[in-house]
Amino acid sequence: MAWVPDGWQPDGFQPPGWQPEAQSGGANSCLITEFKEVQISNDGAVVPVAMGQVRSQEVLFGTSTQSLPFRNGVKLIRVIADADVYLVFGADPTATATAIRLPANTVEYFGVEANEIVACYDGTS
Secondary structure (H helix, E strand, C coil): CCCCCCCCCCCCCCCCCCCCEEECCCCEEEEEEEEEEEEECCCCCEEEEEEEEEEEEEEEECCCEECCCCCCCCCEEEEEECCCEEEEEECCCCCCCCCEEECCCCCEEEECCCCCEEEEECCCC
């Protein structure tokens, strides 16, 4: 399990000795942070402000590589990759170049369910 200090926020800060859980599949890295809570605006819309961090995991991808299943209670994930990444969500997903594309070094939030998995693919392998 990844070590996460109390009060840590997903702002790019990584304390000394911190290492996310890694899933090996290639040379590119996709960091996925799981959250149990989200903010709701006054009009009822979900605001991409994550609270209640559960875990971070790193998926090393080239060919389609799956994350660990999201933990119980997880409602939102934050994704950032060091290379363009194609994402597919589901129980046993395989990502292809027709999937959701997230450009390199772009932060995006996705609503998810517990035990769901995301597959990451570089689009060329």
